[in-house]
Amino acid sequence: MSVSTPLSRRGFLASGTAALAGLAAPALWSRPARAESFVQPPLPYPDTALEPAISARTVGLHYGAHHAGYFRNLNRLTVDTPLEALTLEEVVVRSSGVPSLQGVFDNAGQAWNHVIYWDQFRPGGPSAPEGRLATAIEESFGGFEPFKAALAGTAATVFGSGWAWLEWHAGSLHLTGTRNADNPLARGRTALLGIDVWEHAYYLDYENRRGEHVSAVLESLVNWSVVADRLPA
Ligand code: MN
Numbered sequence: 563m564s565v566s567t568p569l570s571r572r573g574f575l576a577s578g579t580a581a582l583a584g585l586a587a588p589a590l591w592s593r594p595a596r597a598e599s600f601v602q603p604p605l606p607y608p609d610t611a612l613e614p615a616i617s618a619r620t621v622g623l624h625y626g627a628h629h630a631g632y633f634r635n636l637n638r639l640t641v642d643t644p645l646e647a648l649t650l651e652e653v654v655v656r657s658s659g660v661p662s663l664q665g666v667f668d669n670a671g672q673a674w675n676h677v678i679y680w681d682q683f684r685p686g687g688p689s690a691p692e693g694r695l696a697t698a699i700e701e702s703f704g705g706f707e708p709f710k711a712a713l714a715g716t717a718a719t720v721f722g723s724g725w726a727w728l729e730w731h732a733g734s735l736h737l738t739g740t741r742n743a744d745n746p747l748a749r750g751r752t753a754l755l756g757i758d759v760w761e762h763a764y765y766l767d768y769e770n771r772r773g774e775h776v777s778a779v780l781e782s783l784v785n786w787s788v789v790a791d792r793l794p795a
Pocket of ligand 1: 624628676758760762763
């Protein structure tokens, strides 16, 4: 995700010398805006696409203020450090569990979590798991309905801000609740589905009724083919 600046410092000095020689060149102090290392992907649908389960107002704030803020903070915290050359995934793994990089982890984790989050709601997918994912859910949970109930239970028991995840680890499916920005990636697992249970994800639409929000997401928003495509080959 890192984009190198178009001119090295040395290149700049050379341009400056050219300017002194009377050639057209940017002035030394007009350094071009540098590309950000970590770029928030576009929302893959209009902000009304998740209604009525999630309102356009919530999507607008969640994507445009919260998610964008994590990217902005991450860029600020990593600029001019070796971390700016890494991918977002590498920053999450590298900063996890490192006390001096807690702020980096919090913002990198949340930047990554929400990319997973928005993408899995792309409209138009099947309304229930199919193929290998359906088989794995049947084996681990006894069917789609008990699976949804178990994931809703995991979401309900996350204390405070966090996430409920369906993840793939050691050849099978697992449900895990995590606090704050923590995620399966940081623990070497594969995230298949992430339900955001921070209050910003549901409070405008559901007030304190987290369970109602989670049920609406599971019943009407998840694109199960996006989830299935995250299964390791
Ligand atoms: Mn969120």
